[in-house]
Amino acid sequence: xxxxxxxWLIVAVYLVTCFGAGVYCRKFVGGVEDYLVxxxxxxxYLGIATLAATEIGxxxxxxxxxxxxxxxxxxxxxxxIAGGVFLVIGRTGFIVEKLRELKLLTVPEYCQHRYxxxxxxxxxxxxxxxxxxxxxxxxRVEGQFLTILTGxxxxxxxxxxxxxxxxxxxxxxxxxxxxxxxxxxxQYVVLSTATLLISLTVIGxxxxxxxxSTVSSQFGPAGFDPIAHxxxxxxxxxxxxxxxxxxxxxxxxxxxxxxxxxxxxxxRRVYTWTGFIFLGRGMFPILxxxxxxxxxxxxxxxxxxxxxxxxxxxGPGARGIVLAGMLAATMSVNSAYLLGWSSIISQDIIVPLRxxxxxxxxxxxxxxxxNVLVSLFIMFWxxxxxxxxxxxxxxxxxxxxxxxxxxxxxVAGLYWRRASTLGAYAALVGGALGALGYLLLNLPANYSxxxxxGMAALGMLAGSLVLxxxxxxxxxxx
Amino acid sequence: MTTIWxxxxxxxxxxxxxxxxxxxxxxxxHGIGELKELVxxxxxxxxxxxxxxxxxxxxxxxxxx
Numbered sequence: 001x002x003x004x005x006x007x008w009l010i011v012a013v014y015l016v017t018c019f020g021a022g023v024y025c026r027k028f029v030g031g032v033e034d035y036l037v038x039x040x041x042x043x044x045y046l047g048i049a050t051l052a053a054t055e056i057g058x059x060x061x062x063x064x065x066x067x068x069x070x071x072x073x074x075x076x077x078x079x080x081i082a083g084g085v086f087l088v089i090g091r092t093g094f095i096v097e098k099l100r101e102l103k104l105l106t107v108p109e110y111c112q113h114r115y116x117x118x119x120x121x122x123x124x125x126x127x128x129x130x131x132x133x134x135x136x137x138x139x140r141v142e143g144q145f146l147t148i149l150t151g152x153x154x155x156x157x158x159x160x161x162x163x164x165x166x167x168x169x170x171x172x173x174x175x176x177x178x179x180x181x182x183x184x185x186x187q188y189v190v191l192s193t194a195t196l197l198i199s200l201t202v203i204g205x206x207x208x209x210x211x212x213s214t215v216s217s218q219f220g221p222a223g224f225d226p227i228a229h230x231x232x233x234x235x236x237x238x239x240x241x242x243x244x245x246x247x248x249x250x251x252x253x254x255x256x257x258x259x260x261x262x263x264x265x266x267x268r269r270v271y272t273w274t275g276f277i278f279l280g281r282g283m284f285p286i287l288x289x290x291x292x293x294x295x296x297x298x299x300x301x302x303x304x305x306x307x308x309x310x311x312x313x314x315g316p317g318a319r320g321i322v323l324a325g326m327l328a329a330t331m332s333v334n335s336a337y338l339l340g341w342s343s344i345i346s347q348d349i350i351v352p353l354r355x356x357x358x359x360x361x362x363x364x365x366x367x368x369x370x371n372v373l374v375s376l377f378i379m380f381w382x383x384x385x386x387x388x389x390x391x392x393x394x395x396x397x398x399x400x401x402x403x404x405x406x407x408x409x410x411v412a413g414l415y416w417r418r419a420s421t422l423g424a425y426a427a428l429v430g431g432a433l434g435a436l437g438y439l440l441l442n443l444p445a446n447y448s449x450x451x452x453x454g455m456a457a458l459g460m461l462a463g464s465l466v467l468x469x470x471x472x473x474x475x476x477x478x
Numbered sequence: 479m480t481t482i483w484x485x486x487x488x489x490x491x492x493x494x495x496x497x498x499x500x501x502x503x504x505x506x507x508h509g510i511g512e513l514k515e516l517v518x519x520x521x522x523x524x525x526x527x528x529x530x531x532x533x534x535x536x537x538x539x540x541x542x543x
Contacts, residue, residue, distance in 0.1 A: 028520035041519050043512040049505045073487050080490060178520060185509050192502040199495065212484055224483035276497035283494045 003150050007320030014324035018186050018331065019167070022179040037105060037260040038181045047270040050184035050336075051257040052277045056191060057333030058142040058326045061285040063392040065306035068289025070390065072215035072223030074232055078240060078392075079282020083275045085244040090272030093265075095249040098414050100264040107255050107406060108348040114413035115421040117352050122428055123406055124348025127252060130402035130432075131341040132374055134395055136381035138337070139164060141303065141391060142330045143382075148307035149323060161379060164327075168335040169375050180335050181260065187328035194325020199284045201313060206291045214294035236446040242453045243400055246407030251399070253340035303391060342370035388438075393445040397438045404431030404452035408460050419460060420469040426459030 028039075042050065067075035089096060104110055108123040143161040147154060215223040222229040226237065248254060248271070258267045285306070292300070292309035300308065314322055346366040351358055358366065387394035405428035412419035412427070434452030437443035443451075 025517075028517070038516070039520055041516050043515065045505050045509040046512040046516065048501065049509055073483070076487050076490065079494075083494075178516075181516065182513060185505070185513055189502065189506050189509075192498065196495070196499055196502070208488070216480070221480045224480050224487070273501055276494070277501055279490065280494035280498035283491055284498075287491070 003319060003323075004316040006317050007323065010317070010320030011324050011327065014186075014190055014327065015167075018183050018328070019170070021186060022183045023170070025179040025182050028178045037256060038178050040103070040260055041262060042181060042257070042260045042266075043262060044266055044269050044273075046181060046185060047257060047261050047266060048273050048277070049188040050181045050260075051254065051270060051274050052281070053184040053188040053191065053329075053332035054180075054253050054257065054336040055278075055333070056188075056195075056281050056329050057138065058145050058330045059138045059333065059391075059395075060281060061195075061288070061326070061329070062141045062145055062303060062306065063390070063395060064282055064285035065289035065292065066302045066390055067392055068286035069293050069300075069302040069305050070289075071229060071231060072219045072290060072293075073286070074219075074223055074226040074229040075286050076283055077226035077232065077237060079279055079286065081237065081240045082244050082248075082282055083277075083279035085241065085248055086271050086275030086278050089245070089248055090268050090270070090275055093268050094245075095410060095414060096255070096258045096267045096271065097264045099249075099255065099410070100258050100261060100267050104255075104259055106344055106347050107250050107252055107410065108344065110410060110413065111424060112352070114419075115409070115424045119409070119421055119424045119428070120348055121352050122425065123402070123409065124344050124352075126402040126428055126432055127406060128341055128344045128349065130398050130435075131252060131337070131344065132377060133381070133401075134398040135334075135337045135341065135374075136378050136385060136398075137387065137391060137394065138334060138382065139378055140382035142326075142334075144304055145307045145326060146323070146330075148304055149311055149319065149326070151311065158383065161382065164330055164334070165375050165379060168331045168338065169371065180332075180339060183335070184332050187332040190328040191325045191332070194322045194328075195280070195284055197318060197321060197325075198288060198310065198314075201318070202288055202291045205313060206294055210294050211287070211290050215290060218293065218298065233446070235450055239446050239449040239453070240396075242407075243396055243403065243449060246403040246453075247399060250403060250406045250410055252344055253336045256336075256340055256343070338371050338374055339367075342367055342374050345370040345374070388442065389445065393438070397435050397445055397449060400449045400452045401432050401435040402428075404434060404449075404456040405429070405459075406431075408453070408456040412460050412464070416464075418464050418468055420464040420467055422467040423460040423463030426463035427456040428459075430455030430459035 064075070064079075067078070088094070099107070099110060102110060102113065106124075108120045108127060111123050112120040139161045140157075142164060143157045146152070146160050146164070147157055152160065219229075226232040227234065257270070261267055261270065288306050288310070289302075291313075292305040295309055295312070296305055310322065346363060350366055350370075351363060405424075408427040408431065409419075409424040412423065431452045434450075434455040435448055437451060438445050438448035
């Protein structure tokens with residue numbers, strides 16, 4: 001254990017503040033709408049803070065740093081695409097503004113409006129399965145980071161994982177989105193401070209020239225050029241544009257932030273500014289991974305090289321701020337994801353399957369129970385599952401499993417009058433099958449991801465042409 | 479070609495760093511006000527939970543059967 005009293009004091013102040021705020025906010029939760037979308041009362045700044053904090057976790061830093069360690073500067077393209085897609089959606093309001101106008105609680109709920117109850121339930125099943133698998137690696141990766149940074153012996157990894165889980169469950173289960181929005185604000189400020197502190201220290205102590213020469217000697221021109229890099233190239237870039245467009249619009253935890261905004265128009269401003277944050281969200285940790293390669297050299301475990309490097313780099317005080325920042329990142333992501341996926345289970349699977357409607361109190365009880373069950377699953381999955389490749393690719397593919405079909409169904413539903421229920425079913429199944437190629441058949445991730453979107457689009461097109469939608473009441477009246 | 483990529487990534491990093499810092503400052507400064515407003519708005523409803531729920535049933539459009 002290399003932490004000083006000052007480091008622990010910083011971490012303790014952060015934890016007490018955040019935990020206290022989260023538990024305090026439970027008293028503001030009156031019904032499902034408060035619990036899941038904070039009473040739709042978020043403004044622009046709180047919206048940006050909660051959206052950014054939700055999608056910046058320790059796991060984010062770890063998988064991006066892994067890419068930097070393994071491939072140099074070329075993976076910067078992923079950050080550029082993520083940020084660029086946010087900016088385009090922010091300027092156009094593509095999908096998100098329309099979804100917010102419908103006052104939804106979850107993305108699959110839209111499919112009951114547009115298609116049928118069956119499509120909603122199937123989408124709920126796919127989204128919950130893919131989402132929970134996606135989250136399955138978070139705890140282990142986060143636990144690894146925290147043990148290495150603090151110097152806690154590796155045999156306590158499980159205890160650290162349980163500690164993280166209990167901490168975030170305590171206020172997520174009780175206070176839902178209201179607690180999350182308030183704690184996300186605190187967490188965003190703390191994690192951003194830590195991110196900037198690490199990045200400035202890395203540039204200052206390792207040096208830009210050293211980073212460039214390391215990448216040049218280890219990878220050659222492919223370390224800088226994402227098109228020339230064998231693991232990236234044009235198919236990867238197009239797949240990433242599709243995945244990020246789908247993710248930024250139809251990913252439940254992201255969409256919930258849009259649903260929680262005061263007005264639909266605010267979504268454009270929130271997305272535009274978040275685009276710039278997402279540029280840094282990817283580029284900074286990739287830089288830390290490159291710095292780890294420059295200082296530690298090749299041959300280390302690419303996942304744990306970055307925390308090992310930070311452990312060496314940071315002095316007393318700075319370590320405390322960074323640990324507080326990483327705890328903030330961990331708690332904000334995990335709490336939001338726990339709420340997001342459990343809301344799908346309760347709202348889109350259990351509630352629609354019941355013949356008798358559930359009371360709001362009962363819905364919240366189901367939500368809280370789903371929260372606890374999802375937590376237990378990710379604990380065990382994280383301990384026993386080993387991904388076939390880079391963590392980043394595992395996360396992208398498990399996301400694509402449901403995103404491809406969901407995105408195509410939502411886009412077609414919003415912008416194509418002929419989109420039909422059969423088309424939506426075919427899109428969901430086609431998207432999931434395409435993505436499974438990576439997990440079950442060991443196909444390259446970019447081909448598998450690309451195929452998922454292609455099969456989902458073809459499924460929607462074929463299904464809608466074979467069995468078009470019956471005209472709605474408005475069209476009959478015309 | 480490599481030199482162009484290096485210059486491009488350096489420029490992107492500068493944009494990312496500057497905007498990240500500025501947005502964080504803006505959120506820290508203005509977010510406090512929004513946070514107070516959110517808490518005030520949610521706290522204003524002082525009815526017992528069941529009455530509060532009943533008063534909110536008109537918030538969302540009904541789903542088709």
